[in-house]
Amino acid sequence: MTKWALGGLLWLMSMPLFSSALPEQAAIPGGVVIVAISADSAAKPKVTYRQKQVAVVQSDGQWVAVVGVPLNTKIGMQRLTVLQSGQTHRALFEIVDKAYPTQHITITDKRKVNPTNLDMTRINKESASIQAALNHWTDTAALPLPFAWPIEGRVSGLYGRRRVFNGLPRRPHSGMDIAAPMGTEIHAPAVGIVRDTGDYFFNGNTVFIDHGQGLVTMFCHMDRIDVQAGQRVGRGEVIGTVGMTGRVTGPHLHLGVSLNDVRVEPRLFFPEREAVAGDEK
Secondary structure, rough: OOOEEOOEEEEEEOOOOOOOOOOOOOOOOOOEEEEEOOOOOOOOOEEOOOOEOOOEEEEEOEEEEEEEEOOOOOOEEEEEEEEEEEEEEEEEEEEOOOOOOEEEEEOOOOOHHOOHHHHHHHHHHHHHHHHHHHHHOOOOOOOOOOOOOOOOOOOEOOOOOEEOOOOEOOOOOOOEEEEEOOOOOOOOOOEEEEEEEEEEEOEEEEEEEEEOEEEEEEEEEEEEEEOOOOOOOOOOEEEEEOOOOOOOOEEEEEEEEEEOEEEEEEHHOOOOOOOOOOOOO
16 A cells, blocks of 8 residues: 655555455445555554544454445545544545436325424434434444345335435435335344334334444334344344335335445445346446
């Protein structure tokens, strides 16, 4: 890896690292960047990005930061703050452009597109609970990767799609949708702790699993929830079943992955799956 020292600023560019304990790297808005921080194995660094702590693990004998990049990130250089052995320095990585297509969806329940004032009161209250689950930090030595797919099915909605509901632009899709019959069992992708469950206005029946160091998976629109907050789950354990609760057009699982409180492309954390007829591309 090449380094430049300039006025006390340490420039460490992102680099590909091969390890089964790391997600796939994609230096784009909505992606994940792996940044080499230090070969000093004695002192684990604390790394922050946009004032959020990010995951740090050892890979190939050095510390690396595993950083989730928001969809609204500007193209160009991004900065990490690194605290190690009482010293603070900076690490930089570069983000390149990614064009996400637009998806038009018709929702019959118009309140799920234009909520009433009463709905908004509920939504705002739920947002605080959702944020608390996604913000939870658990110190772990490693990340339990790669994840195992929670269900099999047709991909009906990819991450990052700029969504238009009933002709009205709304937030981009923050996860991926996998269509499956009602009642299909949903399995935990890795060991973790259930941080919250609930029935939310947009997400329907939802489960959040904390996998450590700011890595959280979320499962939305479920029919049945079989776990509860605080419960430890193992890889492959059934956490509930596929449903069509919340804002949906049919039965499916919305699978989300949050890293340092950033909703990122889920497929970066899973092994490549075989294409299924009807997959969105």
